[in-house]
Amino acid sequence: MSSREYRKGYMGIIDDRLNGLLTKISLLKSLLEDSELPSSILKGIVNSLTEIEEETIEKQSLYNIAQKLPFKDWALKRILDSLPTLYARLFRLNAAYSFLKTYSYQQKDPDLHSFNTVMKQFTEELCDLCSLNMQQVLPMISYSYSCWPLSEIPFYPVFIPPCDSNFPNPWVILAHEYGHIYYDTRTDMISRKLLPEINDVVQRRISQIVSDTEAYTASREAAFIWVKSWTPEFFSDCFATRILGPAYVALSNLELLGDETEVFPPSHPPPTARINFCLTALQNLQLEGMAHYIEQLTEDFREVNRLPRIETDGSRKLEIFLDQDILEKCFRLIEENVDIFSIRQLWPDILKAKERLSVERRIDSHSQLVPQICAAILLKERFPIT
């Protein structure tokens, strides 16, 4: 291929990609125009889409300038390299649109009628306990328990696997997901106050315990992981514990243990550290009548913890990230920033529901669902909703 042809091809690619992007944007826009989604939701997506469109048009004008330059290759290469970011943003909006449509279809699906009714009630109660706006949470059936932030749009699809649509005990895990939403809605305060403090605690301590030559690199790596990934996870665990109390910890105990990962850097803190923190948060609530459950959960946790650990390169590296001094200080800071204690009001209702459930052995859909589901977990049983 001659140099001339190469240049033509190169510019052709940029041209095609920019035009392709604009076509995709306009196709998504026309889908949105025809959509029956509420205007409040549509507005957010359309605004974000318009931003991407404007940026693409700007890239086109830069491309037009660059093609006429005496030394253009480098500028053209840079413009080409900048396009995947725009595609990634479009990917997020495509995902947002598809989730919103799925939610809208599932709401109308007769097969999901009873799930939708019960889930609506559960979401309402949980949002109330979490001080979240129910309109922002869109629960739907999907393949796993998770929650997605939809970028600039203040809506959060929350997913529940179909196998659990009729047996609600595991739904309490959603309190952790709601913790992420709560964290997300307070990003400004958290990045101004909590994250710098966590950063300082981690870096300061690791600089003390690691040899001089490695201290800075190790402390930066640890602080990066704490700030980026672990703080929101611990925050959401503490949040869920303060919303649902021992029921959340009992379910986490079950779900998280044995879920050790060898991937480094880890996206989540090790399960043992998470459960330990949940137990501490539970203990610090000092709620009457809870001591027995805390003892039982601590004992279960101790039993599993007695099993021999398999050491890996990742787990050895993590040890310094989990220094006792770091854990204690960071846990305290995170606890101070979770300003919610709904379990205090909920706890007497859970105890009452526990008594009733052990006799009636069914969850009554005409009564509050959250206390009944928490009670079922404490009874270590599953009951149908009727």
Added chain:
Amino acid sequence: MSNCIVEIGLTKYWQLIKDLEVTDNISKIANDALIAISIIKGGYTPEDEAAKLRLETKITEAMKLMDKAAEAASTRLTKGEIPLEAYYVSYFISDKFMISDAKELKEVIQDAIKELEDFIETKEKPIDHAIKLLQEITRITSQEREKSLIELSGV
């Protein structure tokens, strides 16, 4: 309670989406600055003041991000707002260039800022160091984006 066991993805996707947002924000700023630099260095003469300013703004945005990253590089930072983007940038640079000293990392970033400042002023002074840093940032963010998208798409 074994009958309660469920398969839980927990918040893996949350983190992937958030990572994608943060790395894309960084990538956009660094890439736009590189486009502006390459167009100016490529011999472009802006037709008017507005066109000149548009290009210069792209470079100053990158300088602002680097300035925050230099702040985030300090080991004893306890005050002020640190956007996650700044954390990521300072971590990427220290990791990529294997800089194991806070002071040195801060200097490396500040040198790049100074070069960009001079470039805006004179359009002539060399800015090799700043370009290298911005290029590394775009390379790493692009790798991170690939990883996130592959995981999110389940490919």
